[in-house]
Amino acid sequence: MHLGIDFGTTRTVVAVADRGNYPVVDFLDLDHDYHSHFPTVSALVDGKLVHGFAAQTAARSGARLIRSVKRHLADPDLTLESVIDVDGQQIALLHLVTSFFTALREALQQSSTLPEGEPIGAVIVGVPAHAHTAQRLLTLEAFRRAGFEVGAMLNEPSAAGFEYTHRQHRTVTSRRNCVLVYDLGGGTFDASLVSVENADHEVLGSVGINRLGGDDFDLLLADLVLEKAGVREQDLPERALDELVEQCREAKEGLTPQTRRLGVEVGDQMVALDVADFYRASTPLVEQSLQVMEPLVAGLDAAASDLAGLYLVGGSSGLPLVPRVLRERFGRRVRRSPYPGASTAIGLAIAADPEAGYTLTEQLSRGFGVFREGDAGREVRFDAILAPDHRVSVTDEVVVTRRYRAAHNIGWFRFVEYGRLDDAGQPVGDLSPRGELIFPFDPELRRGQDLLQAPVVRLEQGHLVEEVYTVDPHGIITVRVTDLDDGFSVTAQPRAATAAS
Ligand SMILES: Nc1ncnc2c1ncn2[C@@H]1O[C@H](COP(=O)(O)OP(=O)(O)OP(=O)(O)O)[C@@H](O)[C@H]1O
Ligand SMILES: [Mg+2]
Incomplete structure (x- = not known):
């Protein structure tokens, strides 16, 4: 089946x-x-x-x-x-x-x-x-x-x-x-x-x-009904608000293009409302x-x-x-x-x-990007890695890579998924943090040190670094940062924060 x-x-x-x-x-x-x-x-x-x-x-x-x-x-x-x-x-x-x-x-x-x-x-x-x-x-x-x-x-x-x-x-x-x-x-x-x-x-x-969605119309109708009844939400007995919202949902679903009035019970009073008022609101x-x-x-x-x-x-x-x-x-x-x-x-x-x-x-339908902190956090740049209209596939993975020489001993990445970019190229709309990654570009820092405490310094001859962004057929994005000179690599997991150690 x-x-x-x-x-x-x-x-x-x-x-x-x-x-x-x-x-x-x-x-x-x-x-x-x-x-x-x-x-x-x-x-x-x-x-x-x-x-x-x-x-x-x-x-x-x-x-x-x-x-x-x-x-x-x-x-x-x-x-x-x-x-x-x-x-x-x-x-x-x-x-x-x-x-x-x-x-x-x-x-x-x-x-x-x-x-x-x-x-x-x-x-x-x-x-x-x-x-x-x-x-x-x-x-x-x-x-x-x-x-x-x-x-x-x-x-x-x-x-x-x-x-x-x-x-x-x-x-x-x-x-x-x-x-x-x-x-x-x-x-x-x-x-x-x-x-x-x-x-x-x-x-x-x-x-x-x-x-x-519909839930918002229900809540809005419930507000109108309470207002009309002269009852404050906080004065309602426990669960009464849930019941009221439920009733509002039913009343809303019963509306036809011809309906002029609707009625909802609050406590023991029946509140009648003009449908036009509900529509206006x-x-x-x-x-x-x-x-x-x-x-x-x-x-x-x-x-x-x-x-x-x-x-x-x-x-x-x-x-x-x-x-x-x-x-x-x-x-x-x-x-x-x-x-x-x-x-x-x-x-x-x-x-x-x-x-x-x-x-x-x-299409990806939402963007994915990274805030990179340079100079110990004194400088933050946003890099919009994948735009919302980026082509993705429902059968295969799509991969985007970035390569550069590390300029500092530590790389700070804050990943976000975003709705769209504003005119200044900053992410706006539905914005969701996708975890942080602190990557030790300097191999000396890969011995379990607390990277949050380590001072950020410039590197003269930094290693070659590659970031790989993979969108799987389900639209799930993973990030992998690799030091190409020695193969050291970290994958950012989709939880609140990930620090490499
Ligand atoms: N005849 C109707 N008039 C107005 N609203 C209706 C009617 N029938 C259902 N709804 C509303 O439609 C919503 C449910 O729609 P649907 O089943 O498409 O949503 P869902 O798939 O559960 O939610 P979503 O797609 O947002 O995750 C509810 O808010 C319900 O009150
Ligand atoms: Mg649906």
Whole structure:
């Protein structure tokens, strides 16, 4: 069986390749009802983790729900050792996500519409286009520990691009050959411009915000409701805020283009709100997505006549406000996916299907660079090693190298992943530290000395140094610094700090 798994902030959706069709897998809940997703929620019951529908059931009897775990993975400071606090208990994120995927695998095998007993082969999994290395690594590691064989990890909007071509291939012509995928999910926003030629897809550009999604609309609505009710957040009893946000999410999902009023309960009062007020307050969130998308739009021709479609996917594009704002800007070519919550998973299943023959040329989608400290920290230069539009491959490694003669006895490197560069060439946008490396260029300093204490001095005849940056097919970047004169080498690990000794 070839599966595509879209691990979402709120919902995890799985699709299967089945003789040229890509049906979404349904999961049974504890009441024996089917759902086209597995809820991305967990709960602690008597110190034990439960997930999905079991977690939702536990929450109804008072257990605390752990939601939007994927948002923590987008945390710029994430490492494989990161922990979160759940009711005073420290839980390692890697453990939590592994446990969630284990439950997902069991659900796929035991309580889903997949044929029972058939082994799950290699799966293709999705990750936000802007996910940094630590997020990719943790996601991959958790899938593997949960017993999945991961064939590839693709950027979510690229997968949705596959689904578009599969479904709407008639709109793609030799002149109109670009698809702008607009993916507004539960916790992340991603947009990618994909050019399509038959089954060959090339990502021309990709932008995104790691923390913009349906969750933000829910919180905003909750604020409006509290304000209208005259209740302060801090005066709410414990868990009441969670319940309120949940109710707001349901009310939001129930909105149709015709809805004028919505009602939400706070304590024992029913608060009625004009939908127009909610839309007015949340328009800036949609505008934020438009704003980050501008560089992609600039890549289209003047009249955007090469655009086959602006494809709205992600559950939050179901909010009537979203297509409304986008149509004001892009007109008729705005198309909503018939399965906004499932197009990524369907695209991943297409990618998993060897028969489909779809190919993808991908971009790195975020930058990677290094701050080099010279002169004992008196001088810091930023070197943008890999730009966000750097071509990467979903099947092979991509390598970039730098070579120079060491000018000092010690090299200080601070690596970062970044969203984009400002006019001065400094990294801005989603910025995540990727560890530090202190490299002893002087062989005398490789005997376990504390390099932080060693004075930095200039070298007359420094060794030849090589930095090798490798992007693997999952978008995971590793760095290796080598003294080419004697072979001494250090690999920077993706944790907070690494010092060579
Ligand atoms: N009809 C609807 N109207 C408005 N919002 C909706 C609707 N249906 C679902 N949503 C919202 O869509 C979000 C979930 O979307 P989706 O399943 O695409 O996200 P996800 O894959 O879980 O998250 P992400 O892709 O950000 O990691 C939730 O915030 C949910 O409230
Ligand atoms: Mg999603």
